[in-house]
Amino acid sequence: MARREGGPGVGTRAVAALGLLVGFYVLATVLIVVLFALVVVIGVLVQVYLHVSVAGVGTVLVGAFGGWSLLSGLFRSAKEDDAPPLGIRVGPADEPALWAEVTEIARTAGARVPDEIYLVPDVNAFVYQRSRLLGLVRGRTVLGLGLGLVAVLDRAELRAVLVHEFGHISGGDTRLGPLLYRSKARILHMVRALTADERVASRLLALVFRSYFKLFLRYSTAVSRAQERAADRASVRVSGGAATASALVKISIADKVFDFLLEAYVAPLWERGRTPEDLYGGLRALYAEPGRQELYGKVREAALAEETGRWDSHPALGERLALIGALPGPAAVPGGGPARTVLADPDRAERAVAALLTRAATRGAELAPVAWDASADSYAPAVAETAAAFRSHALVAGGRWNAGGLDAALELIAAGRVLDLARALNAEVPEDSAAALVRGPLGAALAEHVVTGHGGAWVFSWAEGIDARWSGTAPDALADRALEGAEGVAAVRAELGLGAVDLTPVPPLTTEEPAHAG
Amino acid sequence: MPVEHAPAEPALDPTFGDPDARRFQAALRAGDRGTVRDVLAAAGADGRPFLLRLVTELPGRPSWLDAWVDADGTADAHLARGAHGIGWAWAVRGTARAEHTSREQFQGFFERLRAAEADLEKAAELAPDDPEPWAQRVITARGLQLGHEELARRFTRVIERHPWHRRAHTQMVQGLAAKWSGSDELMLNFARERAAASPPGRAVAACVVEAHIEISLTLDDDDTARYFAAPAVLDELRAAAAHSVDHPSWPSEPDAVRADNLFAYAFTFAGDSAAAARRFEAIAGRVTEEPWNYVDDDAVKGFQRFEKRVARNVR
Numbered sequence: 001m002a003r004r005e006g007g008p009g010v011g012t013r014a015v016a017a018l019g020l021l022v023g024f025y026v027l028a029t030v031l032i033v034v035l036f037a038l039v040v041v042i043g044v045l046v047q048v049y050l051h052v053s054v055a056g057v058g059t060v061l062v063g064a065f066g067g068w069s070l071l072s073g074l075f076r077s078a079k080e081d082d083a084p085p086l087g088i089r090v091g092p093a094d095e096p097a098l099w100a101e102v103t104e105i106a107r108t109a110g111a112r113v114p115d116e117i118y119l120v121p122d123v124n125a126f127v128y129q130r131s132r133l134l135g136l137v138r139g140r141t142v143l144g145l146g147l148g149l150v151a152v153l154d155r156a157e158l159r160a161v162l163v164h165e166f167g168h169i170s171g172g173d174t175r176l177g178p179l180l181y182r183s184k185a186r187i188l189h190m191v192r193a194l195t196a197d198e199r200v201a202s203r204l205l206a207l208v209f210r211s212y213f214k215l216f217l218r219y220s221t222a223v224s225r226a227q228e229r230a231a232d233r234a235s236v237r238v239s240g241g242a243a244t245a246s247a248l249v250k251i252s253i254a255d256k257v258f259d260f261l262l263e264a265y266v267a268p269l270w271e272r273g274r275t276p277e278d279l280y281g282g283l284r285a286l287y288a289e290p291g292r293q294e295l296y297g298k299v300r301e302a303a304l305a306e307e308t309g310r311w312d313s314h315p316a317l318g319e320r321l322a323l324i325g326a327l328p329g330p331a332a333v334p335g336g337g338p339a340r341t342v343l344a345d346p347d348r349a350e351r352a353v354a355a356l357l358t359r360a361a362t363r364g365a366e367l368a369p370v371a372w373d374a375s376a377d378s379y380a381p382a383v384a385e386t387a388a389a390f391r392s393h394a395l396v397a398g399g400r401w402n403a404g405g406l407d408a409a410l411e412l413i414a415a416g417r418v419l420d421l422a423r424a425l426n427a428e429v430p431e432d433s434a435a436a437l438v439r440g441p442l443g444a445a446l447a448e449h450v451v452t453g454h455g456g457a458w459v460f461s462w463a464e465g466i467d468a469r470w471s472g473t474a475p476d477a478l479a480d481r482a483l484e485g486a487e488g489v490a491a492v493r494a495e496l497g498l499g500a501v502d503l504t505p506v507p508p509l510t511t512e513e514p515a516h517a518g
Numbered sequence: 519m520p521v522e523h524a525p526a527e528p529a530l531d532p533t534f535g536d537p538d539a540r541r542f543q544a545a546l547r548a549g550d551r552g553t554v555r556d557v558l559a560a561a562g563a564d565g566r567p568f569l570l571r572l573v574t575e576l577p578g579r580p581s582w583l584d585a586w587v588d589a590d591g592t593a594d595a596h597l598a599r600g601a602h603g604i605g606w607a608w609a610v611r612g613t614a615r616a617e618h619t620s621r622e623q624f625q626g627f628f629e630r631l632r633a634a635e636a637d638l639e640k641a642a643e644l645a646p647d648d649p650e651p652w653a654q655r656v657i658t659a660r661g662l663q664l665g666h667e668e669l670a671r672r673f674t675r676v677i678e679r680h681p682w683h684r685r686a687h688t689q690m691v692q693g694l695a696a697k698w699s700g701s702d703e704l705m706l707n708f709a710r711e712r713a714a715a716s717p718p719g720r721a722v723a724a725c726v727v728e729a730h731i732e733i734s735l736t737l738d739d740d741d742t743a744r745y746f747a748a749p750a751v752l753d754e755l756r757a758a759a760a761h762s763v764d765h766p767s768w769p770s771e772p773d774a775v776r777a778d779n780l781f782a783y784a785f786t787f788a789g790d791s792a793a794a795a796r797r798f799e800a801i802a803g804r805v806t807e808e809p810w811n812y813v814d815d816d817a818v819k820g821f822q823r824f825e826k827r828v829a830r831n832v833r
Binding site: 389392396509 | 667690694701703704706708710713726750754756758
């Protein structure tokens with residue numbers, strides 16, 4: 001059984017992991033029963049010998065109830081695991097091309113055709129089986145396809161991903177994978193719940209289970225990684241090494257780009273009661289933005305440099321690419337155009353999934369749709385808020401109530417007091433990070449200044465996000481210039497027509513001379 | 519300096535026994551908006567903030583305030599309702615520090631404060647030369663956490679209209695204090711700058727004492743005594759007193775007694791019993807809530823304790 005794909009030993013380890021899983025439930029049940037039987041016995045003894053009937057009965061009840069609640073907690077989580085994914089379920093009538101492709105790939109990979117397909121929001125694809133009987137019996141097979149992934153891949157890469165995913169549920173060594181994965185999540189959940197519980201008995205149980213869990217993990221992660229490798233092999237066999245490798249790399253970057261999109265571009269819109277008309281169009285644009293490719297290159301380098309850890313469920317990206325490169329497969333599989341062409345109406349599907357994601361993230365808030373090109377004004381208030389907070393902190397750091405915040409900030413920088421300024425923003429900031437901390441908010445304050453005082457306008461771009469454009473130097477460049485020191489500040493002041501301000505402390509009143517100077 | 523007020527039993531009376539203020543307060547309680555309107559309109563630039571403070575302290579939300587705004591819609595109607603809204607907002611917030619204030623409390627606080635802000639904006643629009651809406655907005659800026667630049671902008675609007683507006687200065691000291699995200703340095707610089715710029719006999723110089731008291735609040739009693747007795751601080755207290763409460767041109771307006779209370783407190787801690795005794799004499803039982811509530815939950819008791827201590831020492 002281990003001969004075909006998994007390499008020697010994997011099958012044995014899988015069986016051992018299954019044994020440990022069964023052992024876990026046995027151990028848990030026995031421990032809990034023993035522990036609480038003990039409590040009950042003590043309770044009864046107290047009642048019989050000390051005749052403290054009320055307290056005795058109470059102890060018995062508490063003991064019995066505690067045991068029951070732990071036991072039921074152990075077996076209960078099965079239902080929670082089984083919730084459908086956040087996504088839109090599509091049938092063969094909705095997405096005939098997708099279903100046809102999935103069916104064909106499943107057959108090629110020797111896996112069961114999924115019973116359900118969900119279009120989900122993120123940069124991810126997954127296949128899982130709904131669990132029955134504590135995960136021991138296989139239930140319905142579900143495919144989740146992330147539109148974030150569909151947005152950046154081409155058809156060949158999408159096929160590679162799907163083959164990989166079906167590799168997880170095809171026969172042979174990998175059959176135990178999903179079971180082990182689910183069981184791992186459940187045991188971890190149990191250990192966490194026990195650790196968080198205040199009762200001493202729970203703490204003791206957590207200690208025992210945690211040791212057991214580590215043992216289990218050593219077997220299960222090895223199995224899980226072997227399973228990933230097997231799935232990659234299947235991918236290469238069907239889709240070719242090039243498509244498999246480029247899909248892996250693209251996904252690892254797009255995943256981070258999507259997070260950045262949500263955090264930096266989408267969340268601020270939500271906060272302003274708006275939402276992007278075309279969320280996934282935004283992902284495509286941000287992913288393809290020429291001005292950010294250098295950064296993405298660095299992200300890829302970093303991902304490639306990572307090494308597989310002992311507890312990782314997946315081998316590191318570099319290791320997977322090396323394996324893929326060494327495997328034989330079809331020489332060149334044509335790209336076949338963007339992956340989203342597999343959807344019947346990709347724009348509509350994206351809108352529907354984006355709406356689902358938005359509702360979940362904003363708890364159903366009323367939001368007005370806005371086009372990316374027209375979104376600049378929606379971001380401006382957030383920049384203005386950052387700028388106002390910065391100026392307020394700068395004013396405090398400067399110590400003079402009537403020195404404007406921007407003036408005070410520039411004066412502090414010119415006087416070599418960047419650290420004082422940075423500490424007003426964040427009291428904990430280390431000295432060597434002071435300028436870096438100041439740069440962003442100072443840029444925001446300068447941007448707002450050129451918009452309100454120099455006829456500048458807010459512009460939106462995928463390269464820069466929100467920025468102020470005017471006839472002079474760009475605000476971020478002005479911030480960099482100012483942070484060079486006194487000379488830089490002088491240049492910035494000259495360009496913006498700002499003057500120096502006096503931040504010297506006001507002397508105390510004194511009886512030595514008349515307090516009123518004028 | 520001769521004592522102008524007969525010694526009275528110490529009491530917290532926000533009217534300080536002033537007849538106009540008493541009449542105004544009675545009208546407030548009775549909902550007699552005609553009298554409220556007339557007394558407020560007749561008061562001078564230093565009297566109006568004092569009267570508005572009585573409006574702020576009026577408990578609950580009397581319906582006649584709304585009726586007045588609806589019927590007249592004048593600047594003073596909006597001003598009065600706005601000033602009241604500030605006290606009404608703080609009533610729901612409580613006076614605990616932010617970390618001890620619940621989300622619901624903050625919600626109610628901001629809601630009422632924003633309503634007050636709208637009234638005060640309207641008042642400023644209708645009476646562009648009146649410093650009062652801006653002085654009130656120095657307080658709302660702090661509560662609404664609009665930042666120190668906005669606070670400074672509003673205070674500038676006040677002093678463009680009335681350079682030595684007592685209450686605005688007091689509120690500014692609070693707004694610049696460390697507990698409202700400012701700093702001791704910022705607060706002291708403000709107080710010193712304004713005191714030095716003020717003509718003699720103006721309560722603005724008391725800002726310096728107010729700032730020192732604010733700084734001392736984080737200290738225990740022994741350290742507070744040491745703080746005020748330090749030569750540099752004591753000398754500054756004396757200079758501020760000479761420039762204000764001890765100056766021949768010190769006004770007899772009722773709420774100027776607030777400055778006397780502050781000096782009495784600080785001089786008592788500093789151990790300058792002679793200077794403190796002069797202030798207690800001038801106070802003549804007209805106790806203000808601050809600073810005595812810093813040393814006793816019952817401000818009057820705190821006041822009496824300090825007054826007795828000073829009396830023992832000067833005998």
